Amino acid sequence: MSTKIALDSGHSELHSLHSELHPLHSELHYMSKNGTLARQPWVETPQDNLQALSDTISTIVENPQPRWWWPIFLMVFTIMIVGFFSAVYLIATGVGVWGSNNPVNWAFDITNFVFWIGIGHAGTLISAILFLFRQKWRTSINRFAEAMTIFAVICAGIYPGIHVGRFWYAWFMFPVPNANYIWQNFRSALCWDLFAVGTYFTISLLFWYTGLIPDLATLRDRSQSKYRKLIFSFLSLGWRGSAQHWRHYEIAYLLLAGFSTPLVLSVHSVVSFDFSTSVLAGWHTTIFPPYFVAGAIFGGFAMVLQCMIPVRMMYAGIKNIVTIQHLDVMAKFILGTGTLVGYAYAMEFFIAWYSGSEVELQTFINRATGSYWWAYWIMVSCNLFIPQILWLKSWRRTPWKLLIVATFVNIGMWFERFVIIVQSLHRDELPASWGNFYPSIVDWTQMIGVFGLFFTLTLLFIRFLPMIAIAEVKGILPTSQPHHDDSHIQLETPRTQNTSNENISPQKQTTAENLHSQEHPSLQGSSEPVEAGHDDLIETHPDSTGKPYALVAQFKDAASIKHGAQQLSDSGYKTLDAYTPYPVHGLVKALGKKRSYMPWITITGSVFGLSTAIFLQYYLSAVYYPLITQGKQYTSWEAFIPICFELIVLFSGIFTFLGLILVCKLPRLYHPLDQYRLLKEATNRGFFLTIQANDFVGKESELKEKLGTLGAFNMSIVTE
Numbered sequence: 001m002s003t004k005i006a007l008d009s010g011h012s013e014l015h016s017l018h019s020e021l022h023p024l025h026s027e028l029h030y031m032s033k034n035g036t037l038a039r040q041p042w043v044e045t046p047q048d049n050l051q052a053l054s055d056t057i058s059t060i061v062e063n064p065q066p067r068w069w070w071p072i073f074l075m076v077f078t079i080m081i082v083g084f085f086s087a088v089y090l091i092a093t094g095v096g097v098w099g100s101n102n103p104v105n106w107a108f109d110i111t112n113f114v115f116w117i118g119i120g121h122a123g124t125l126i127s128a129i130l131f132l133f134r135q136k137w138r139t140s141i142n143r144f145a146e147a148m149t150i151f152a153v154i155c156a157g158i159y160p161g162i163h164v165g166r167f168w169y170a171w172f173m174f175p176v177p178n179a180n181y182i183w184q185n186f187r188s189a190l191c192w193d194l195f196a197v198g199t200y201f202t203i204s205l206l207f208w209y210t211g212l213i214p215d216l217a218t219l220r221d222r223s224q225s226k227y228r229k230l231i232f233s234f235l236s237l238g239w240r241g242s243a244q245h246w247r248h249y250e251i252a253y254l255l256l257a258g259f260s261t262p263l264v265l266s267v268h269s270v271v272s273f274d275f276s277t278s279v280l281a282g283w284h285t286t287i288f289p290p291y292f293v294a295g296a297i298f299g300g301f302a303m304v305l306q307c308m309i310p311v312r313m314m315y316a317g318i319k320n321i322v323t324i325q326h327l328d329v330m331a332k333f334i335l336g337t338g339t340l341v342g343y344a345y346a347m348e349f350f351i352a353w354y355s356g357s358e359v360e361l362q363t364f365i366n367r368a369t370g371s372y373w374w375a376y377w378i379m380v381s382c383n384l385f386i387p388q389i390l391w392l393k394s395w396r397r398t399p400w401k402l403l404i405v406a407t408f409v410n411i412g413m414w415f416e417r418f419v420i421i422v423q424s425l426h427r428d429e430l431p432a433s434w435g436n437f438y439p440s441i442v443d444w445t446q447m448i449g450v451f452g453l454f455f456t457l458t459l460l461f462i463r464f465l466p467m468i469a470i471a472e473v474k475g476i477l478p479t480s481q482p483h484h485d486d487s488h489i490q491l492e493t494p495r496t497q498n499t500s501n502e503n504i505s506p507q508k509q510t511t512a513e514n515l516h517s518q519e520h521p522s523l524q525g526s527s528e529p530v531e532a533g534h535d536d537l538i539e540t541h542p543d544s545t546g547k548p549y550a551l552v553a554q555f556k557d558a559a560s561i562k563h564g565a566q567q568l569s570d571s572g573y574k575t576l577d578a579y580t581p582y583p584v585h586g587l588v589k590a591l592g593k594k595r596s597y598m599p600w601i602t603i604t605g606s607v608f609g610l611s612t613a614i615f616l617q618y619y620l621s622a623v624y625y626p627l628i629t630q631g632k633q634y635t636s637w638e639a640f641i642p643i644c645f646e647l648i649v650l651f652s653g654i655f656t657f658l659g660l661i662l663v664c665k666l667p668r669l670y671h672p673l674d675q676y677r678l679l680k681e682a683t684n685r686g687f688f689l690t691i692q693a694n695d696f697v698g699k700e701s702e703l704k705e706k707l708g709t710l711g712a713f714n715m716s717i718v719t720e
Contacts, residue, residue, distance in 0.1 A: 083449010116156035122300025123149030128260035282424035382412025575692030605655025
């Protein structure tokens with residue numbers, strides 16, 4: 001009896017010790033084979049459970065909106081409508097209804113324009129620059145940030161349209177023939193600004209949509225509704241996840257990322273030229289381009305956090321995808337860029353003092369002590385002092401605390417633009433014209449209405465499109481890499497003709513997938529091996545008749561299909577293709593395919609863009625509509641460089657996107673392989689290998705033997 005009591009007591013102590021050591025065990029779980037501590041994965045999801053990952057993200061779009069969605073949507077939509085009617089009133093009445101005056105001719109309009117342009121920079125940074133540096137943490141937030149870029153640029157684009165006064169003449173901003181035979185001044189920073197913002201929006205939109213295509217195909221193949229399937233089929237352009245598609249897609253996506261990267265630096269630099277090319281004290285400084293870029297990234301990351309943290313709280317399922325680690329990294333970006341912005345604030349005062357200009361120095365002293373001192377110190381407090389609290393790990397890794405900091409940063413960044421524009425203008429070099437700016441009700445309603453537009457578009461995006469990149473997140477899972485634990489590939493001995501009623505697959509599905517099938521009965525059998533007799537290891541699809549098109553075989557995972565493709569390619573099969581839910585590294589080479597020729601299409605676009613820019617500027621500025629600007633020659637090429645750069649990037653991106661569609665032979669809304677009912681799993685979790693009929697006719701038994709030893713199952717011949 002005493003022995004039993006002692007054992008029970010020991011068991012209780014061991015259980016208590018196990019509870020205390022559980023956090024340590026979770027970390028040690030990531031120990032690699034050589035005994036070193038491996039990096040914890042960014043996505044906390046059951047290994048190999050690609051279907052569960054698809055479900056978590058896709059059900060947000062597929063299921064009815066949660067209860068909180070409609071009240072919030074109606075509120076921000078109402079705010080947007082108020083802003084819309086305010087803009088209509090402005091257009092019908094004139095810009096005199098704004099509070100702008102002499103000398104503050106630019107006020108809320110340009111303040112909000114520059115603010116929203118800055119917000120859009122985080123999306124391109126997360127998507128493009130971090131992609132080039134192969135930062136895996138970006139995959140959980142890049143889609144959301146990219147969408148924010150599109151919406152922010154739309155919000156920014158409203159202001160140049162309405163502040164021209166005569167809205168119906170806004171199209172005069174574009175270099176197209178008009179009734180008055182008036183052309184742009186290509187030496188003006190305002191003209192550069194138009195080309196920069198237009199290029200940025202177009203490339204960001206193409207980059208965003210290109211990344212969406214595989215995920216739209218996933219939603220298409222999951223759709224139960226006829227109309228949803230039709231809509232997503234149209235939007236996905238017939239994407240099926242073919243290795244032929246992936247090899248062109250990866251190069252095109254890389255090229256678009258490469259174009260977007262310099263745009264992060266150029267767009268806000270060009271926006272800063274609107275100020276720095278003037279001779280006004282407080283604006284005429286070379287520090288503006290890097291200062292504006294750092295501030296844009298600073299404010300952009302803050303807005304991503306301000307939107308992502310509430311969404312993460314409302315959709316609990318994505319907490320394992322957008323983890324605390326992601327919030328922590330973004331907080332570090334805010335801390336770093338905030339410090340750069342604070343350095344720029346200090347350097348502005350130093351430059352004003354070092355310049356020896358009394359007007360310049362007085363301008364900055366007035367910022368800190370003049371009639372708008374409160375705006376200046378709100379800016380400094382929100383952008384420099386408050387973000388320093390992110391040195392504390394608890395503030396970086398606690399969502400509600402981080403949300404507070406992000407909110408203050410966005411407030412501070414708006415005031416930064418207000419200080420730069422209004423405070424620099426309200427006291428110029430002529431004391432007789434000094435005056436303060438007081439915003440009108442139209443100023444306020446338009447500003448608030450644009451915020452309503454931004455959040456309305458964000459809510460619609462969350463509701464109807466996948467806000468997390470499904471294919472990209474799948475691609476960063478440890479088990480998604482073909483070199484991950486290659487020892488698990490067990491090759492079977494060839495099957496004999498006597499193995500009747502035996503499952504073709506040599507391996508079973510993982511426990512996570514089996515559990516998922518139990519939770520979702522409609523998905524059962526979608527990727528499970530079918531029963532086959534000794535004459536059915538290769539069978540013609542029962543719903544198809546006619547000439548054989550291809551043989552399709554399913555594999556368990558990325559490592560298996562890459563191994564199988566390599567073996568078949570080495571055996572002489574030349575018409576191989578593969579269908580996978582994400583690009584499998586090394587698979588294209590294993591299939592014996594050549595490198596994509598997408599770069600040549602891109603180079604063609606670059607040459608076309610450069611030629612267009614040179615012709616447009618030289619012909620119009622020196623021949624058709626000669627215009628002397630600041631005593632410069634008609635052919636002063638230095639001023640043409642910004643637009644040359646923008647058009648090179650613009651046409652390179654357009655050619656790359658259209659080239660991708662062309663070389664992938666899209667849109668193709670029907671394919672003979674659509675008869676194979678399991679192929680739709682290729683966009684979810686399935687791995688399929690195809691061999692064209694002319695490559696195996698007369699070799700059916702040999703191919704059957706080969707595929708069986710390579711671990712293939714669910715084999716079927718599809719006809720045309």
